[in-house]
Amino acid sequence: MNWKFTYSDEIETESFLPDLNLSPMTQRLLWQRNVRDIDAVRRFLSPSLDDLHDPFLMDGMEATIARVRLAIQQEEKILVFGDYDADGVSATTVMVQALREAGADCDFYIPNRFTEGYGPNEQAFRLAHERGFSLIITVDTGIAAVDEAAVAKELGIDLIITDHHEVQEQLPDAYAIVHPKTSAGYPFQELAGVGVAFKFAQALSGEIPHHLLDMVAIGTVADLVTLTDENRVLVHFGLKALSNSERPGVKALRHICGIDGPISEETVGFMIGPRINAVGRLQDASPAVDLMLTQDAEEAAELASEIDQLNKERQKIVADIAKEAEKMMDDDQSGDNDAVIVVGKEGWNPGVLGIVASRLTNKYDRPAIVLGFDAEKGEAKGSARSIDAFDLFVNCMKVRHVFKHFGGHSQAAGMTLPLENVDMLRDELNLLAKQQLSEEDFKQSMDIQGTVDIESLSTKEIEEIDKLSPFGMGNPKPIFHIENEMKEVRQIGSKKNHLKFQFTKNGSMLDGIAFGMGDLYTCIAPSSKLEAIGELNINEWNGRRKPQIMIKDVRVSEWQLFDHRGARDIEKKLPGLDDERDYAVIFEDDGHVPLDLPVLTKESVIDSEVDSLILLDLPDSLEDLASVLQSHKPNKVYACYRVTDGAFLNELPTREHFKWFYAMLMKRGSFDLEKDGDKLAARRGWSPSTIDFISKVFFDLEFVRIENGLISVHPTPSKKDLSESITYQNKQRKLQVEKTLYYSSYRELKTWFDKYMEETEPSVKEEVTSGF
Structure with a gap:
């Protein structure tokens, strides 16, 4: 939706009607409704038949x-x-x-x-x-x-x-x-x-x-x-x-x-x-x-x-016609209904077409005329609904010649016209709409009357706001804006088609219910800073009364991280993806991509805007991932990688490990890795991989020779640091990658990503581990 903030914090509520015991929020709402003197407030809050x-x-x-x-x-x-x-x-x-x-x-x-x-x-x-x-x-x-x-x-x-x-x-x-x-x-x-x-x-x-x-x-x-x-x-x-x-x-x-x-x-x-x-x-x-x-x-x-x-029968008829009309729209490739929808069919009940038109207007965000065709009479009869920016009455009066009968208001109308004029009506109204409307006009608009601080929100304040009722056209129920971190978001309802949010700030919490938005569940990361707009009301349950917000629309203005680390069947956890803006990221290309998406590697250069990156494996180094993030700045990142034989679970041997093993080699002169490696590991309480790793590091540094599994001390070793070993460097790098990207908490992971989603380009510094 288009969010229109209609209020100004510059209103000095302290000087507005000081004799009235009204909260600043209520005073601001009255001001917005042009109710600004004591008599007007009296008439508004206490109507009289006089x-x-x-x-x-x-x-x-x-x-x-x-x-x-x-x-x-x-x-x-x-x-x-x-x-x-x-x-x-x-x-x-x-x-x-x-x-x-x-x-x-x-x-x-x-x-x-x-x-x-x-x-x-x-x-x-x-x-x-x-x-x-x-x-x-x-x-x-x-x-x-x-x-x-x-x-x-x-x-x-x-x-x-x-x-x-x-x-x-x-x-x-x-x-x-x-x-x-x-x-x-x-x-x-x-x-x-x-x-x-x-x-x-x-x-x-x-x-x-x-x-x-x-x-x-x-x-x-x-x-x-x-x-x-x-x-x-x-x-x-x-x-x-x-x-x-x-x-x-x-x-x-x-x-x-x-x-x-x-x-x-x-x-x-x-x-x-x-x-x-x-x-x-x-x-x-x-x-x-x-x-x-x-x-x-x-x-x-x-x-x-x-x-x-009759009402139950009407509901079924509306659902059936709306389904047919929506299919017509989805199948239409002509572009004739780009600005104003005009659809019709033989046999559609003219009595419910206004409701169907409302559904089409809400779904497609444009004016809609829905007609029932009567071939015998040669007539089309139906109803229309419009968007705020397009006055149906004024514009239909400009093409009055196509109708037999026409009447209505700016947002709703009824009409009868010859069947042969339906195409003419569609063409002329689409032309008028394209001349008058901008792209933004085709989005639903919502006027917002205030921003709520959930710390100070109370049931008393909501009860006071309710005194502005009855709400309706000209006096809409106030829509409020909140911007807070979420404690949780979850799907509710038997079909999981609704969402329940819990917002938190300094110990205060506010529940939010979003009807019909269940499909957004996979599009909102649980710890995102969410903005929402909706109506405030009081939820009563088991004798307890607390504020809640009935959400009309939500948005997340910052990038989001979705944590699916270690999960199987990741396709079920991802939303519908767009193969033009979403990419699967793979660092070790084995030819298998579990998603039907274009693949992006650390060498890839994408000119178009990237919406989502789905990370399917871990990089060799943190620099590789940082480079991808800095290059593409996605709106969403899905961490979908797994670790099967991780370096983090097989910790980096300490300096004492290396010293003891080298002293043992010096004492014995040689050691058979294949024959005695497992025995030594068991006696020392090490894993066999630790023995193997230490041996490879010493080999890299030319401290030892290894021939047919037999390790022996090099007679003239040069003095080198452990970090000079390629094996040690790889282990250290893999350990840091897993520690940072896999075994971290969500907040730690998000903090690391945040550094590389900003405009600046910080460097990735490896941990320093001294040799011996």
């Missing part, structure tokens, strides 16, 4: 309320026309309940995603006219229904549009439009569809309808609108209402989801919202509205069970 804006500041509200009251007085039939997502279902529930409580003869209609598509349509309006409806009120939809508004006028139906989606070039000719973005005098323009419906209910009843706040929380959180200003107030109180709701539908959903205790924005986003959305993704969404409107607990339980089953 902070809600007057609904009549919204254009069209007075005309709408007057028309509805007239309809109630004249006993007209009112139809609420909703949408099939969680916001639309919630908005429909709020509008229907508010109208019925005011005495209206009211029903609702949600179009079928598969047979009618998104938004109002002529057939539905004509059917409503046949059934005697004279007033239609849309919720969470309608701002693009120009043709349908003309149909309503033709039929003599008054059409009131309440919506929150982006306004297009032409507004429908409706009786009234209630929309924050068409109301210059309304202080907040980012309400969800259910928020607009709630403001209507407030205007109609003349008071704040507290009993509808539970629905407002669901739709506002699920629709990912900004949780600032009025939305923050609505969700703050809406979550409390949801947690304590006596609505049978909510209680049934809580039971089917296994929700105990208070409901948070995360509960809505990951458990309640997806289940409501699942209904409209696979069939008519009316059962979801029925669930929220029913007063019968038994009916609510049956509807909740049906909805839960």
Whole structure:
């Protein structure tokens, strides 16, 4: 990811709101959110329903309320026309309940995603006219229904549009439009569809309808609108209402989801919202509205069970389509989807394609449009999701001519287009994206609000941060940065697909959980200095509460050493290697390389950047390895060598060993190595190799002669130091290599490597051992 450090340590938290008992971290978070005076802090930390804006500041509200009251007085039939997502279902529930409580003869209609598509349509309006409806009120939809508004006028139906989606070039000719973005005098323009419906209910009843706040929380959180200003107030109180709701539908959903205790924005986003959305993704969404409107607990339980089953079916369909779409991407060599992904197939369920698009965007870090093809109609229908740097709405409006229908936001959209226009859409959006975006734009970004010192981090501080909730768009859950040595890292989960870290500093420890990052286990050396970013929370286990960080991304900025010395089956311990950047290092080339990698020797010169070196055997000298490290400066080194008959286990004989053996030769005159070597070794408690080694050193120095295994003293030996013997030098060198590279601790080994991974080039000094 792109890590964006959004904070500055220059903020003088001591002088910021000194009368408030807040930690420096919380003060910094408020400052970043532009909450910088006492009133703003009060409104942020202690929201009040009194902070809600007057609904009549919204254009069209007075005309709408007057028309509805007239309809109630004249006993007209009112139809609420909703949408099939969680916001639309919630908005429909709020509008229907508010109208019925005011005495209206009211029903609702949600179009079928598969047979009618998104938004109002002529057939539905004509059917409503046949059934005697004279007033239609849309919720969470309608701002693009120009043709349908003309149909309503033709039929003599008054059409009131309440919506929150982006306004297009032409507004429908409706009786009234209630929309924050068409109301210059309304202080907040980012309400969800259910928020607009709630403001209507407030205007109609003349008071704040507290009993509808539970629905407002669901739709506002699920629709990912900004949780600032009025939305923050609505969700703050809406979550409390949801947690304590006596609505049978909510209680049934809580039971089917296994929700105990208070409901948070995360509960809505990951458990309640997806289940409501699942209904409209696979069939008519009316059962979801029925669930929220029913007063019968038994009916609510049956509807909740049906909805839960639909959600499980939806999950399987999404997984299957995502797998097909990813294979299309992996197999695509054309480059046509380089900047914007546009994929489609006959038979893909249009109801789940937004979720699939989200998965593709997250995996490939680029905007994605996923379409279901209908050859019979000659249409492609689907959904799109985008990255931060690419505004879908603005860019799709530049190619509006390729669509039959289009609507949405900067990051999400839905569309229908002729099949023959799919290639044109792909080509034009890719061209626009390549003109606007840089390589960095195609990486996911994460804004970081602060760096944490684990020594001072406490559960009290995390609890204080949680007071900034509800978190969401516009008020994201804070992401924090830590940089500490790891005490350990290990894989967890039944499939070993998650990681658990333990960071340490001066005796203080912090656990970190990284979901879905299990495949990084072989890429992180246990003692590396790791940087991580994530969300802070409190882990409760067996009555103990301690801070932990839920990790979103990690990085290691320094080179890493992976210690697999002496291990067998090293292929299983190594990550997926790249034969263009990773090299097997061999010092004694016997023609056998256990890895499918290019081989690097001490004489090799590699011009390209080296990522990893896998050391498969020990060098003859430390200088040889130092030269390789200094020449290539790898990011990772894997020590995979073994020792079978090491010099270190057969220690270098001492000076006394040599003196005694020479004195013995002088006394005896000669010695038969083959006949008496083992006997002498046993009597002295030496190994036979020690006798052999001393003899070879003396031979090198011309102290003795050896013929057919018989060793005798040279009559006129010259005076030489032991270190002048080639055999002694080789033994000494091998001993030092094994001591330094094989029998050292991990920290000692890492320290030795560090010297040669730096820019300077220190020399390798052999240990000095005097002769006799």
